[in-house]
Amino acid sequence: MQPFLEGASRWLALVCRWVAGGCLILMLAVTIADVVTRYLQRLTDGAISFQVFGSVELVSYLMLFALLAAMSASVEKSQVVVEAFSHRLPASIAARLHGVYLLGFAVLGGVLATGLVGAAHAAVEYGEVTQDLRISLGPIYLVAAVLSALLALRSLLHALLGALFGQSAEVSHGD
Template sequence: MRSILERASHWLALVCRVVAGVALVALLAVTIADVGTRYLYRVTEGAIALRVMGSVELVSYLMLCSLLAAMAANVEKSQVVVEAFSHGLSPTLKNRLHGVYLLGFAALGLLLFQGLVDSAAAAARHGTVTQDLRLPMGPIYHVAAALSLLLGARALLHALIGAIFGADQETVHGE
């Protein structure tokens, strides 16, 4: 059972890392293109007036995706151990406590998911669009909801691995 949970977590983490990486590369591409076109405008004294429309908006939504995906990919590494409280505890007990702690992240991910799904439905009903590019907000909320669900799912998997099996969260995948 433990190996199934570990494999599921590993594959979900891989998906999250790919999403975070793609979003971060796209974010950097938009930023470089925006800075480059502004510089080109300045150097040519306005002769070449190319612009990246909605660059601030694109960067903010890509940042949202990269952060949610990165949080989901690394949720098991999230605890800061306070040695004053856990100094005398066995490693297995520490791992079980970490598993219980991760239940909070699972709840957070699932609450975010539910709120974002509700926001996506409301945005679709009312035809809400982004300010600059006039993109529909529903799909943006759905992507954020899916990434929040991944955060909750991975946190729940690692909560189960830690709380039930007492396994070390950082070494589950041999990392």
């Protein structure tokens, strides 16, 4: 069971890193396109008048996705609080304590995912759209819900690895 949990965690971490990286690249592309088109418009006194509509909105939603995916990808590496309390404990006890601590993140991710799924259903039902681009908020909330569920799942996997097996949460990802 332990190799299965480790393999599932590695695979999910890889997916989350790809999502976070893709969102960061898209954020960079939108920002560069917005700056270049504004500069061209200013440089040509309005003769060239291209504009990236909704760039702030796009960047903000991409940032949301990037942050959720990055949190999910690195859940086992980012818990400094437990180390402040457990730095003198034996490694297996510290790993078990860290596993119990990650259960809280699993619950947090589950609550976020549940709330976002409810928000997505309400957004679709009432036709809620974004302010600038008029994109339906339902799919945006669903993507955020999936990424929050991945946070919950990876936290739960590492909580099980730590609490049941006493294994350090720092798992090598082999890349």
